[in-house]
Amino acid sequence: MNRSAPAPFVYDPPEEPFLTVLHADDHLLVIDKPSGLLSVPGKAAEHSDCLERRAREAFSGARIVHRLDMDTSGVMVLAMSAAALRHLGLQFERRKTRKTYVAEIWGHPGADEGEIDLPLICDWPNRPRQMVSFEHGKPAMTRWQVLERKAKTSRVLLFPHTGRSHQLRVHMLALGHPIVGDRFYAEGEALAASGRLALHAQSLELHHPADGERVTFEAACPF
Numbered sequence: 001m002n003r004s005a006p007a008p009f010v011y012d013p014p015e016e017p018f019l020t021v022l023h024a025d026d027h028l029l030v031i032d033k034p035s036g037l038l039s040v041p042g043k044a045a046e047h048s049d050c051l052e053r054r055a056r057e058a059f060s061g062a063r064i065v066h067r068l069d070m071d072t073s074g075v076m077v078l079a080m081s082a083a084a085l086r087h088l089g090l091q092f093e094r095r096k097t098r099k100t101y102v103a104e105i106w107g108h109p110g111a112d113e114g115e116i117d118l119p120l121i122c123d124w125p126n127r128p129r130q131m132v133s134f135e136h137g138k139p140a141m142t143r144w145q146v147l148e149r150k151a152k153t154s155r156v157l158l159f160p161h162t163g164r165s166h167q168l169r170v171h172m173l174a175l176g177h178p179i180v181g182d183r184f185y186a187e188g189e190a191l192a193a194s195g196r197l198a199l200h201a202q203s204l205e206l207h208h209p210a211d212g213e214r215v216t217f218e219a220a221c222p223f
Contacts, residue, residue, distance in 0.1 A: 074201025104198035106190035
């Protein structure tokens with residue numbers, strides 16, 4: 001079933017905090033991105049404010065390595081040199097990083113943990129929405145674990161093995177429990193249950209470009 005296009009929105013990125021730095025050295029810059037801020041600039045002039053621009057204003061050598069959806073908050077790493085950019089880029093490409101997300105989902109899953117293995121592709125008539133497609137989709141896998149069951153929602157940890165666009169959002173929808181506050185995939189009470197997308201990149205584990213040491217960066221969940 002095709003869903004109608006989401007209502008138009010006005011880009012209104014949070015002004016404060018301007019930039020929350022979790023870690024900075026000659027190789028890495030780690031930021032706690034707020035919900036509502038683009039990772040990179042959009043095509044329209046009014047979409048120029050983004051994490052990349054803010055980071056470069058404070059750290060001129062900062063370069064984007066990966067992205068978070070505008071509505072998602074949490075840990076993002078930027079490279080501070082060309083060598084670090086190559087090193088980090090290969091880690092993401094070869095799935096050497098480990099990401100952990102926290103989400104609030106609508107309803108209560110029947111089990112306490114599980115794995116979703118559903119291929120995804122862009123739903124072009126309704127882009128930027130994505131959808132499950134066994135015929136044309138790219139492989140996508142997510143592990144999930146229930147942390148807490150509340151009256152109408154559940155708090156879960158999400159561990160994406162792949163990094164497809166909207167992967168966690170579509171996989172939770174496919175499970176029957178959309179992320180609350182999700183303007184693309186939630187409806188009714190699930191959409192109204194939160195003023196923001198209740199999805200947060202809580203931790204990112206990777207090899208430091210300087211010496212290969214395994215390091216973990218964390219940002220406290222704001223909801």
